[in-house]
Amino acid sequence: MKTVKEIEALLREIDEPTSWLTELSSDERAGVKKALARWQSRYDKKQLIKEAHQLKMEFDASYRPFKGAYIAGVDEAGRGPLAGPVVTAAVILPEETPELVGLDDSKTISKASREELANKIRGVAISISVHIQSAPKIDELNIYAATRDSMERAVNALSVTPNFVIADAMSLKVDCPTASVIKADAQSLAVAAASIIAKTTRDEIMDNLHKEFPIYNFSKNAGYGTAEHLAALQTVGPCEHHRESFEPIKSMVRNR
Structure with a gap:
């Protein structure tokens, strides 16, 4: 009879249910029961992640106007901060992307996992385009218009022309049909x-901006209005990367 430690080691090597697992369920040892329960819990979580991936693929496929059509997903980062650009990206993925199982809205994923996924996305994507909208342009256009403009520029810069575009909560004017979907980053793989x-x-x-302006601690707050960031603004005022149309910077600039 195998020891509990031996069984635990074997369970770590098994990804799918087997007849041995069925036999193991009759083992009355408490340690074995706990080990089997842990394996089942890990397995169930993996299945949920796979199912979520499949649902995202099916969501994108539901917008495909014909077989083989290219679906572009568009999203942004940085609409809310007091400093730094809005960055938008447009991505066209293949219909099958098993490498991206676990891909989800960036806000739900750790920084290390985001970077790992970004490398995988770049490795499998049919086309990727990124547009950076500067703080002065945000001030000129307003944040909504600047974000929309940036998204449209990202779509137009794709090396492959999409047949349909799914945008996260933004109506776009580009040279193909589009859909504005609330919380699209949680529903669409692209x-x-x-x-x-x-x-x-x-x-x-x-x-990189943090290296130039360390007092604001941009590497930690990403330009958002944290207490530390606001204290730095009170001490030294805004820099060229702050958005002068956003409060409290707007008032600071007006009162100079």
């Missing part, structure tokens, strides 16, 4: 991919 690319690109930009 939009989730765009979310990851936009977020990782913007994080890199803010990390």
